[in-house]
């Protein structure tokens with residue numbers, strides 16, 4: 418277990434719609450990805466995780482699947498997929514697919530059948546309640562509005578935690594579970610190397626569906642009554658028969674629960690994503706805010722997970738994904754004078770912790786939020802629903818909501834990958850499905866590849882270092898100065914060596930509480946020369962190695 422290959426892997430998430438468009442229709446595709454495999458290999462990527470590429474009406478950009486065994490024509494064909502997979506393998510990399518089995522699209526054949534009559538063989542694949550003059554309870558969908566939708570042919574309501582077009586599957590039904598396991602084997606037999614499991618912590622719903630004081634379904638559906646039984650069954654029926662990696666997306670879980678999903682002895686998943694460090698800004702309107710993450714809370718949260726999973730499970734290290742704003746904008750500073758330095762600082766701060774490294778496309782270039790200023794620029798269903806609900810009901814005014822969207826909308830992460838300084842950042846020769854960010858002339862792969870001092874090369878060197886470093890992989894973690902408001906610092910210790918990671922998360926000069934902490938051999942820094950006198954410049958990072966003298 419201790420030398421499982423995925424522990425040392427660098428995983429790169431591709432959001433296919435926004436990565437690279439090969440045929441000028443404005444939508445990224447599989448052949449586009451194929452053209453960029455060497456770029457990824459040179460960055461040091463071991464595993465590519467593809468967000469969904471399956472057939473879908475795109476109510477939620479592919480997280481609403483209408484056929485689990487078909488490729489969306491926007492992305493290409495099954496031949497394109499097979500070719501991509503073999504080219505990934507030919508470069509010594511692996512491919513992980515997104516598995517979205519909490520729900521399907523309402524256009525999936527199962528739902529098309531299920532909704533027709535109560536005695537249809539597929540009816541029980543979904544979650545239904547009779548109509549007693551309205552929905553069965555007061556739960557709200559995570560994407561706004563009621564979590565129940567009326568279905569006239571059966572005079573019932575169906576549950577959808579996400580959009581109306583994403584009905585939740587009924588995991589109590591063993592036939593449904595069998596179908597899912599068969600589908601997973603079908604992809605694994607094709608040679609894919611694992612799954613990232615979408616909202617897997619939500620698949621088990623309680624039998625009773627009580628009203629909630631806040632209309633919040635989370636307390637009933639997160640870590641539902643049978644979720645671990647289902648995952649152990651999936652492990653036994655599918656996962657244990659292949660040399661693969663699995664990572665579960667688990668919004669709302671605690672360290673103790675994570676150990677159940679991903680404990681080394683549990684026969685469930687290899688790793689889980691929690692969102693505690695990305696949710697510290699949540700407030701009265703949920704994720705919609707312009708608040709900054711308080712640094713002490715960020716440090717304590719990450720330290721808690723470092724220590725909490727040590728020896729029993731394994732951390733996922735990530736700042737961003739396709740649902741999160743850009744890391745530089747959220748945790749660093751995206752002003753031109755700080756973008757480059759804060760991107761490098763965030764890179765060292767995160768990836769020198771213990772865990773598997775996840776890089777979201779464009780993070781390695783220091784891509785930022787695009788700074789959208791009007792509703793017409795947004796595409797995301799969650800964003801548009803939230804705008805209409807919060808502004809429509811008068812809870813927030815337009816200006817405030819647009820400001821919040823610019824900070825937290827998922828579309829911040831979904832703008833085109835910035836390949837060049839040319840038209841549309843080199844993403845497409847056509848009209849992109851979503852506008853590119855503003856700063857692609859500075860932050861683009863073509864320029865950064867030629868500049869040895871770029872964010873890209875900092876990522877490349879640091880990822881290469883972590884892969885061969887026992888101290889990064891296994892060293893003990895100690896957070897320094899937890900209450901300091903500017904400095905995020907920690908130590909890793911292993912076999913007489915100490916790695917110190919000292920980061921200034923602010924625009925101000927910051928003094929280390931112990932100036933001597935910066936002593937040692939400097940391995941990484943983002944200023945030339947680095948300030949080793951105990952005073953860090955804005956967004957400075959210094960990584961040093963100290964070896965105890967041999968006795």
Ligand code: TEU
Nearest residue numbers: 477480517559579615616668704740827
């Ligand atoms: O996300 C689940 C999830 O927790 C998000 O809805 C999250 O609450 C929100 O995006 C924060 O803004 C997964 C996928 O990653 C997401 O893209 C899908 O929309 C969602 O599941 C439904 O499949």
Ligand code: CA
Nearest residue numbers: 438440444446
């Ligand atoms: Ca295309």
